[in-house]
Amino acid sequence: MTLKLVIGNKNYSSWSMRPWLALRGCDIAFEEIVIPLYTDDPADKARILSHSPAGKVPILIDGAVTVWDSLAIIEYLAERFPEAGLWPSDPAARAQARSVSAEMHSGFQALRNECPMNLHREIRPVELSADAKANVARIEDIWRDCRARYGAGGPFLFGRFSGADAMFAPVVTRFHSFAVPVTAETKAYMEAVMAMPAFAAWVKEGLAERWIIDRVEKV
Incomplete structure (x- = not known):
């Protein structure tokens, strides 16, 4: 089925x-x-x-x-x-992958509010609040730490694509659409995610949609 x-x-x-x-x-x-x-x-x-x-x-x-x-x-x-292999096979890596995924799931509210996902938005920056900037810094720390500890086997957070990358993929779109200043290391990870055929397919189909949510378009 x-x-x-x-x-x-x-x-x-x-x-x-x-x-x-x-x-x-x-x-x-x-x-x-x-x-x-x-x-x-x-x-x-x-x-x-x-x-x-x-x-x-x-x-x-x-x-x-x-x-x-x-x-x-x-x-x-x-x-x-x-x-x-949606979670890493190594127990320590798997625990970290689940932890950062749960943190993404429940946190970063300021970034969500100030940079809502909107694929067809013209790429341009906005002035972020202190809370949103702190969210960005924490996300960059998470990505840097995961890559340093467990990313040797590939371009993703835990080397190969995992559930953690799926959880953070919308953040990649936010950083891109709102031209959020990030480090070269963060940009390299974003490029790896955006190069995924699955990611590209989602974006292509999203850009083809004609539904409009007015409150999001105002940001």
Whole structure:
């Protein structure tokens, strides 16, 4: 039975991007169901609720199993498809990958608010608050530390592509779209993520969308 992944607009939905990249980046077959977010059509909200009572995307459907929340979906995929290697095999690396993914999941609110994901936004900087700048510094520290400790085997945080890269991929789009000043080391990691065929496919399809969320476009 083919997996189904219910997602929001690719241009804006950072949470949807994460499990989508985990699936596509690991060549796991799935059917995609796109439901636009923040529309005036109550049918769109009803469609999301028909898949999960939480009323939010993303949602993974695997037969009788329904998993919602980006990180929970990645954890489920790691167990369902162990050969995909979504978490590092080394216990210490795996613990760090899960820790930084959880930190991404629950933190960095200032950066989220001030630099919302918007793929078709004209690339230009904004003046970040002190809190957002602190978020950027912490993310750069995370990426630097992961690469230094565990990145010898490839260009990603833990060498090869992992769930941690999927969790941080929307941050790459934010840093790029808002021309956030970053180190050369950070830029090299961003370029590695953006060079992924799965990442490029998401961006291409997001740019082709015509749905507009006005409140995001004002940033």
